[in-house]
Amino acid sequence: NWQNDTPFQSGGSVKISVIIPVYNTEKYVEECVNSVINNTLKDIEIICINDGSTDNSLAVLNSLKEKDSRITVIDKENGGLSDTRNRGIEIARGEYISFIDSDDYIHPKTYEYLYKTAKEKNLEQLYFSAKTFFDSENVFERFSHFDELYKRSADYSKVATGRQMFIKMSNNSEFRPSACMLISSRDFLNRFNLRFEKGLLHEDNLFIIQCLTYAKRVSYENVNLYFRRMRSDSISTGVNGIKRIYSYYKIIKILEQFAKSENLKNDKEFFEALKYRL
Secondary structure: OOOOOOOOOOOOOOOEEEEEEEOOOOOOHHHHHHHHHOOOOOOEEEEEEEEOOOOOHHHHHHHHHOOOOOEEEEEEOOOOHHHHHHHHHHHOOOOEEEEOOOOOEEOOOHHHHHHHHHHHHOOOEEEEEEEEEEOOHHHHHHOHHHOOOOOOOOOOOOOEOHHHHHHHHHHOOOOOOOHHHEEEEHHHHHHOOOOOOOOOOOHHHHHHHHHHHHOOOEEEEEEEEEEEEEOOOOOOOOOOHHHHHHHHHHHHHHHHHHHHHOOHHHOHHHHHHHHHHO
8 A cells, every 4th residue: 555755757867776586487477577567666667588498488578678667678599597686686787686486476565665664764774574485385385484584573774784684684583585575776785796606506695695795874674565476386496406405405515615805704693693693
């Protein structure tokens, strides 16, 4: 029921760049992109990057592009989720950047609400919540622990540094890293060269912690604006045990080196929270 009491005047500039990596999601990607097209904030660009799909995902994207001039479609060889997101960051023009997985969708007022809040609070990053839904009863039975995963009980709405938010969420066991559940200032990401590590699963763990290490102004809105689909053949639910274990190991090693290079030991409370996370 939220209403914007001071509606935006369209000035032609891109307020939010929406980056949608696409890989073999022909069944879902139209619903995803349409949820962005239909958002109440119109000053956005929609960057859809086909990461070497072998199904009809690219054809679906090209069809959507014909209907909305804000859509850019890039077709590239398969390089993985991190490589695809990084490509999107490089070409983005918006004040803020948002990521959406191509089998998920968002609330119609998502970007108007987030942009207004981020601008009023002068934020580098604004985090928000999500609702999980399941493709089938079988998927729910296997992965029911995801149902309440993104609910947080504590209040994180006050403007804080990234380190302060990380400490508080860690102490409350409510740190839930997901690149899809925040918007980031493009200037902030570029100033610190914040990108996703290629070749890993669960790369959001690394990316979010590095972001929070540097961010001086962050906040969290406890509102479900993102709808995350759980299906049997996604990255989150797939088996691939060896790669999953290797990815966590690699993330730990990278964060250990990162902590040394940034002298994080000098920030005792943050360092203790980071050690606990590792």
